[in-house]
Amino acid sequence: xELIDGKATAATIKAEIKAEVEQIVAQGGRRxxxxxxxxxxxxxxxxYVKNKVLACEACGFQSTLLRFEDDITEEELLACVSQLNENxxxxxxxxxxxxxxxxxEQHVIEAIDYRKDVDGFHPINVGRMAIGLPxxxxxxxxxxxxxxxxxxxxxxxxxxxxxxxSNIVGKPMAQLMxxxxxxxxxxxxxxxxxxxxxxECREADIVIAAIGQPGFVTADMVxxxxxxxxxxxxxxxxxxxxxxxxxxxxxxxxxxxxKCSHITPxxxxxGPMTICMLMLNTxxxxxxxxxx
Amino acid sequence: xELIDGKATAATIKAEIKAEVEQIVAQGGRRxxxxxxxxxxxxxxxxYVKNKVLACEACGFQSTLLRFEDDITEEELLACVSQLNENxxxxxxxxxxxxxxxxxEQHVIEAIDYRKDVDGFHPINVGRMAIGLPxxxxxxxxxxxxxxxxxxxxxxxxxxxxxxxSNIVGKPMAQLMxxxxxxxxxxxxxxxxxxxxxxECREADIVIAAIGQPGFVTADMVxxxxxxxxxxxxxxxxxxxxxxxxxxxxxxxxxxxxKCSHITPxxxxxGPMTICMLMLNTxxxxxxxxxx
Numbered sequence: 182x183e184l185i186d187g188k189a190t191a192a193t194i195k196a197e198i199k200a201e202v203e204q205i206v207a208q209g210g211r212r213x214x215x216x217x218x219x220x221x222x223x224x225x226x227x228x229y230v231k232n233k234v235l236a237c238e239a240c241g242f243q244s245t246l247l248r249f250e251d252d253i254t255e256e257e258l259l260a261c262v263s264q265l266n267e268n269x270x271x272x273x274x275x276x277x278x279x280x281x282x283x284x285x286e287q288h289v290i291e292a293i294d295y296r297k298d299v300d301g302f303h304p305i306n307v308g309r310m311a312i313g314l315p316x317x318x319x320x321x322x323x324x325x326x327x328x329x330x331x332x333x334x335x336x337x338x339x340x341x342x343x344x345x346x347s348n349i350v351g352k353p354m355a356q357l358m359x360x361x362x363x364x365x366x367x368x369x370x371x372x373x374x375x376x377x378x379x380x381e382c383r384e385a386d387i388v389i390a391a392i393g394q395p396g397f398v399t400a401d402m403v404x405x406x407x408x409x410x411x412x413x414x415x416x417x418x419x420x421x422x423x424x425x426x427x428x429x430x431x432x433x434x435x436x437x438x439x440k441c442s443h444i445t446p447x448x449x450x451x452g453p454m455t456i457c458m459l460m461l462n463t464x465x466x467x468x469x470x471x472x473x
Numbered sequence: 474x475e476l477i478d479g480k481a482t483a484a485t486i487k488a489e490i491k492a493e494v495e496q497i498v499a500q501g502g503r504r505x506x507x508x509x510x511x512x513x514x515x516x517x518x519x520x521y522v523k524n525k526v527l528a529c530e531a532c533g534f535q536s537t538l539l540r541f542e543d544d545i546t547e548e549e550l551l552a553c554v555s556q557l558n559e560n561x562x563x564x565x566x567x568x569x570x571x572x573x574x575x576x577x578e579q580h581v582i583e584a585i586d587y588r589k590d591v592d593g594f595h596p597i598n599v600g601r602m603a604i605g606l607p608x609x610x611x612x613x614x615x616x617x618x619x620x621x622x623x624x625x626x627x628x629x630x631x632x633x634x635x636x637x638x639s640n641i642v643g644k645p646m647a648q649l650m651x652x653x654x655x656x657x658x659x660x661x662x663x664x665x666x667x668x669x670x671x672x673e674c675r676e677a678d679i680v681i682a683a684i685g686q687p688g689f690v691t692a693d694m695v696x697x698x699x700x701x702x703x704x705x706x707x708x709x710x711x712x713x714x715x716x717x718x719x720x721x722x723x724x725x726x727x728x729x730x731x732k733c734s735h736i737t738p739x740x741x742x743x744g745p746m747t748i749c750m751l752m753l754n755t756x757x758x759x760x761x762x763x764x765x
Contacts, residue, residue: 286608296690304596306597309600312596314596339668355662361664367662367664367666369661374659376632376659377632
C-alpha cells in the first residue's frame with residue numbers, strides 16, 4: 182500500500198509555480214494577482230481564506246483580501262465583484278462561500294467574469310468543462326485528477342466509482358473521469374438513493390468518496406488493490422485536540438488502507454491539493470491560458 | 474414487453490403544445506417563432522430542417538428558414554446569428570450542424586444568445602444543466618427523459634448504464650439521469666475504452682445506447698426485465714428501400730426485445746422525440762420560462 186501524500190505533492194507543485202512566477206518576473210512580467218472576498222466571520226471560511234493568502238505568498242503571487250461584514254447587501258457585493266472584473270491588475274478572484282442567507286450565491290457566482298473565475302464555478306466554466314473545452318476546472322476535482330496523474334495510477338478503461346453527486350466534487354469529478362483527455366475511465370456515480378452502492382464499490386478499481394459521512398467506506402466495500410481517494414473532511418468533536426475537533430474522512434482508513442494499492446489520508450490527502458490548484462488556476466489566468 | 478412508441482408520444486406532446494399555443498393566441502399573445510439557419514445542401518441536414526419546419530406548423534408556431542450556400546464566411550454567419558439574437562420577433566433559433574469545415578462550430582454556438590439557444594448547446598445552458606439550474610436541455614436527452622417519465626419507468630435508485638460519451642447524448646444524459654430532480658439513478662457511462670462494458674450492461678435496469686454501432690447491444694448483454702433505449706440511427710445501405718438505406722439502431726432489436734420490460738424501436742423511438750423537444754424548448758423560450 183502506498184500513501185498518496187497530498188501535502189508533499191502540493192508543496193512540489195507550489196514550488197514549480199513559484200519557479201515559473203520568478204521566471205515571469207525576471208522577464209519583466211507582473212506577478213499573478215489573486216483577490217478574495219470574505220463576508221462575515223465564519224471560522225472555517227476565515228481559515229480557508231488565510232490559507233489561500235499564505236499559498237499566494239508561497240507561490241510568489243500578489244494577493245488582496247477584501248473583507249465585508251455579514252450585513253453587506255447583495256447589491257454592494259455585486260458592485261465589488263464588478264470592480265474586480267474591471268480591474269486589470271487582478272488576474273483572478275474568488276468569493277469565499279458560504280455567503281449570508283440574504284445573498285443569492287448563484288447571482289454572485291454568475292456576476293464574476295468567467296475569465297477571472299479561478300474557482301471554476303461560473304456556468305460558462307462548468308459548461309466548457311462538461312464538453313471538454315479549455316477552462317478553469319474547480320480546485321478539488323482538479324486536485325484529485327492531479328494526484329492520480331502524479332502517482333501514475335492507471336485510469337483509462339478502469340472502473341471508477343464516485344460516491345456523492347455534489348456540484349463541487351461528485352458531478353465535475355464524474356465528468357472529468359469520463360472524458361478521454363482526462364480520466365478516460367468507466368465511471369459510476371452513486372449517492373444516497375443508490376440501491377447497489379456497495380456492489381458498485383466492490384467492483385471499482387478507483388473509489389472517490391465525497392459524501393461527508395465519516396467512516397462510510399469500510400473494508401468490505403473495497404476490492405483488493407483498489408485506489409481510494411477520500412474527499413471527506415467532516416469536523417468530528419475531539420476533546421484531546423486544542424481546536425476541539427479533528428477532521429474525519431469518508432473512509433475508515435485503518436481497515437481500508439491495507440487492501441489498497443493507493444490511498445489518500447485525511448488530513449494531508451486531497452485537502453492540501455485544493456488550495457494548490459487554486460494557485461495553478463490563478464497562474465493560468467495570469468498567463469491567459471484559457472481565455473484572452 | 475412493451476414497445477415505447479416515440480412517434481405516438483411525440484404526436485401527443487405536439488398536440489399539447491398546439492393547444493397551449495392556441496390558448497396563448499386566443500388571449501392576445503404571439504405565436505412562438507423558431508428560426509433555423511441551414512448552410513449548404515447536406516441531405517441529412519435538409520431532412521432534419523424540413524422536419525423541424527413541419528413540426529413548427531403542427532405546433533402552431535411561426536417558423537423562418539434562413540439558407541446560405543457552403544461558401545458563406547464565418548463572419549457572415551456570425552452576423553446572421555447576431556441579427557437573430559437582437560430580433561425581438563424570434564423566440565429561439567438553431568444553427569443546423571454540421572457546418573462547413575472553414576467555420577468554427579464552437580464560435581457559432583457561443584455567439585448565440587443563450588436565452589434563444591433552444592438546442593441547449595451554449596456553454597451557459599450546458600453548465601446550468603450540469604448543476605441542476607433551469608435552462609434549455611438539449612433535445613435528445615430531454616426526449617429520452619420524457620419517454621421514461623411518460624411510460625412510468627422507475628429510475629430513482631436504479632442502475633442506468635449509458636453507452637457512449639458524446640457531448641450531445643452520452644454526457645448530458647449521464648448528468649440528467651444522476652440528478653435528483655430528473656433520473657435520480659445510479660449512472661455508469663461506458664465507452665470504447667471500458668474494460669467491463671458487458672458486465673455493466675448485464676447489471677443495468679436501464680440501458681441507453683448511443684454509440685452509433687448497428688446491433689452492438691446483443692441479448693446476452695441485457696438483464697431480464699430491463700428497459701432499453703436505443704439512440705443509434707446509423708444509415709445502413711439497403712437496396713430494397715427507395716432511399717437506398719435504412720436506419721439501424723445500436724440494439725439488435727429482434728433478440729433483445731423479448732428480454733425487455735420496455736424498449737424503443739428504431740425508427741419510431743427516440744428520433745421523433747428529438748424534434749418534439751425542440752418545439753417544447755421553443756415554447757419555453759416564448760414563455761420566458763428559464764430566462765427573462
